[in-house]
Amino acid sequence: MSTICFPEHPSPVADAEALRKAFQGWGTDEKAVISILGRRNATQRKLIRQAYEDLYQEDLVKRLESELSGDFERAVYRWILDPEDRDAVLLHVAIKKTPVPDYRVIIEISCIHSPEEFLATKRAYQARYKRSLEEDLAQHTSGDIRKFLVGLVGIYRYRGEEITTKLANSEADILHKAITEKAFSHDEVVRIISTRSKAQILATLNHYKDDHGASITKHLRGDPCSDYLSALRTAIRCFTDHEKYYEKVIRQALNRPSTDEESLTRVVVTRAEKDLKEIKQLYQKRNNISLDHAVAKETSGDYNAFLLTLLGKQD
Amino acid sequence: MAASDDVESLARAFSGVGVDEQALISVLGKWHPEQRQHFRKATRDFFVEDERQFERWNDRHILQLRHEFLRLKDAIVAWTMHPWERDARLLKEALYKGPQYNVLIEIACTRSSEELLGARRAYHSLFHHSIEEDVAFHVHTPEKELLVAVLSSYRYEGPKVDEETAKLEAKTLSDVIGKKGLNKEDEDVVIRILSTRSKLHLKAIYKHYKAITGNYLDEDIEGDSRLKETVQCLCTPEKYFSQVLDASLRYNADEISKEALSRVIVTRADADMKQIKEEYHGKYGVSLGKKIEEVANGNYRDFLLTLIARSGE
Numbered sequence: 001m002s003t004i005c006f007p008e009h010p011s012p013v014a015d016a017e018a019l020r021k022a023f024q025g026w027g028t029d030e031k032a033v034i035s036i037l038g039r040r041n042a043t044q045r046k047l048i049r050q051a052y053e054d055l056y057q058e059d060l061v062k063r064l065e066s067e068l069s070g071d072f073e074r075a076v077y078r079w080i081l082d083p084e085d086r087d088a089v090l091l092h093v094a095i096k097k098t099p100v101p102d103y104r105v106i107i108e109i110s111c112i113h114s115p116e117e118f119l120a121t122k123r124a125y126q127a128r129y130k131r132s133l134e135e136d137l138a139q140h141t142s143g144d145i146r147k148f149l150v151g152l153v154g155i156y157r158y159r160g161e162e163i164t165t166k167l168a169n170s171e172a173d174i175l176h177k178a179i180t181e182k183a184f185s186h187d188e189v190v191r192i193i194s195t196r197s198k199a200q201i202l203a204t205l206n207h208y209k210d211d212h213g214a215s216i217t218k219h220l221r222g223d224p225c226s227d228y229l230s231a232l233r234t235a236i237r238c239f240t241d242h243e244k245y246y247e248k249v250i251r252q253a254l255n256r257p258s259t260d261e262e263s264l265t266r267v268v269v270t271r272a273e274k275d276l277k278e279i280k281q282l283y284q285k286r287n288n289i290s291l292d293h294a295v296a297k298e299t300s301g302d303y304n305a306f307l308l309t310l311l312g313k314q315d
Numbered sequence: 316m317a318a319s320d321d322v323e324s325l326a327r328a329f330s331g332v333g334v335d336e337q338a339l340i341s342v343l344g345k346w347h348p349e350q351r352q353h354f355r356k357a358t359r360d361f362f363v364e365d366e367r368q369f370e371r372w373n374d375r376h377i378l379q380l381r382h383e384f385l386r387l388k389d390a391i392v393a394w395t396m397h398p399w400e401r402d403a404r405l406l407k408e409a410l411y412k413g414p415q416y417n418v419l420i421e422i423a424c425t426r427s428s429e430e431l432l433g434a435r436r437a438y439h440s441l442f443h444h445s446i447e448e449d450v451a452f453h454v455h456t457p458e459k460e461l462l463v464a465v466l467s468s469y470r471y472e473g474p475k476v477d478e479e480t481a482k483l484e485a486k487t488l489s490d491v492i493g494k495k496g497l498n499k500e501d502e503d504v505v506i507r508i509l510s511t512r513s514k515l516h517l518k519a520i521y522k523h524y525k526a527i528t529g530n531y532l533d534e535d536i537e538g539d540s541r542l543k544e545t546v547q548c549l550c551t552p553e554k555y556f557s558q559v560l561d562a563s564l565r566y567n568a569d570e571i572s573k574e575a576l577s578r579v580i581v582t583r584a585d586a587d588m589k590q591i592k593e594e595y596h597g598k599y600g601v602s603l604g605k606k607i608e609e610v611a612n613g614n615y616r617d618f619l620l621t622l623i624a625r626s627g628e
Binding site for chain 1: 432435436439443444445447448451452463464467468469470471472473475477503507510511512513
């Protein structure tokens with residue numbers, strides 16, 4: 001469920017005017033920016049952007065970029081974009097990351113979104129970067145991880161709920177055989193995880209668990225631990241329980257000696273209107289501290305205030 | 316006795332693609348039993364002398380006749396279909412009947428990004444699987460990777476091309492293709508470029524390749540015909556289609572080649588038929604319409620001619 005507390009009768013024009021006021025004079029009234037934008041859903045934000053453009057002939061996004069800075073600016077920038085445009089930006093940043101691309105982002109977005117949402121993301125990517133997601137991803141990766149990711153990203157998965165039990169059984173066996181032979185990057189493993197429908201994959205993974213007593217992720221460990229294996233495990237986690245997956249991403253982002261703001265922002269911004277409430281509950285259960293508290297401890301300033309607002313804090 | 320002219324025209328009515336309904340009706344319809352017998356004895360191709368003293372239809376020809384009579388019906392049904400359903404059904408047939416992997420390449424590489432996506436959607440509805448998973452599951456030959464890759468593509472279709480990258484990739488391809496045998500890494504590079512780059516970018520690569528090596532990229536690809544077809548479909552589709560049409564219109568064409576005639580004309584009549592006709596005329600010295608008139612029969616012929624006439628002279 002969404003954690004955003006938006007007003008019952010928002011007025012995009014009033015909001016645009018209030019934002020304009022926040023930019024005027026010395027410095028910026030960040031509190032105002034946070035309390036307005038942090039409490040509007042995607043449709044409302046789009047209307048505000050339109051109203052601001054109509055009133056002041058200026059792109060609100062560009063104005064925000066110039067008025068704000070640091071982690072706060074990055075978070076607000078991602079928040080104000082349309083969801084598919086935001087995903088395109090996140091994907092591009094992930095692909096271009098050095099020394100290695102951030103595979104998790106690519107897997108999250110391609111595995112958790114519905115095929116139609118992901119298609120919209122691909123179109124937004126093409127519109128923004130004048131290249132396809134697939135060509136950029138293929139160019140910046142190589143070897144097993146490329147084979148896997150390009151497969152995940154290219155597929156237009158079947159969305160139906162039907163499953164073929166016989167196939168689930170035989171493909172669970174194929175996976176088990178590959179694992180016992182330590183042939184983790186075998187073509188068949190990539191084929192099954194990257195082409196089957198979500199329902200079929202879940203059926204296969206259940207069969208695996210029934211037949212072999214443990215979930216497949218426990219067996220997908222090699223020595224040395226490769227990027228490919230961890231990408232495979234990530235994809236499986238995203239399919240089977242993405243809320244649990246996101247809780248782990250946030251937990252790891254906050255536990256690091258220096259907080260991983262990029263990942264923290266990504267999860268909060270992309271899930272705030274979807275299932276951040278459930279992720280918060282999982283976090284509380286797992287860590288005996290509320291996510292709000294943990295974020296307050298590990299972040300500061302306007303960035304902190306913005307995240308807490310997205311997490312549902314009332315003034 | 317049956318006039319030899321009539322016998323000849325009837326033999327022709329049963330040959331080529333499609334059947335000449337008018338000839339069959341006007342000649343066969345009025346023949347007495349003795350004339351029909353004379354026809355059976357006179358045409359050794361269609362009939363064989365059975366040991367029990369009667370002229371029997373050659374089984375192979377009866378099967379072939381079935382194909383010829385169905386040609387018009389299949390072309391019309393395909394013509395009326397939504398292009399997405401048409402392509403989805405063609406994909407399924409290409410994968411399971413034959414198989415004809417060249418058709419998979421043809422559809423994946425000559426359709427626009429949205430058209431290919433539509434075909435994949437229709438495939439979901441019709442067959443409850445994605446084409447990607449079916450190809451990945453059913454193909455066990457080395458071409459599998461290329462096939463899945465091109466079928467999964469969603470290419471950028473805007474005007475922007477990075478000429479520097481295109482030049483670099485043309486150089487890379489010329490290095491790889493020059494080698495004696497392609498290893499896995501080389502194959503991966505070729506597939507990456509061919510399955511992810513935009514068509515404009517690939518056409519730029521084609522141009523730079525010619526500038527660097529003096530040869531055309533598809534002509535330099537020996538042996539691996541799927542790879543060759545992929546390059547042709549992506550960079551010079553009119554050339555590819557006119558070659559397929561030429562093969563379908565030969566007198567000794569097999570059934571699979573003949574089916575290509577309907578497929579190409581029905582699927583390209585509203586797309587690039589004009590350019591295909593120009594390319595065909597330039598390459599084979601005869602207009603496509605003229606050749607179809609020569610080789611095809613009856614209503615089927617008329618239907619094809621009507622379709623190709625839609626794109627002007």
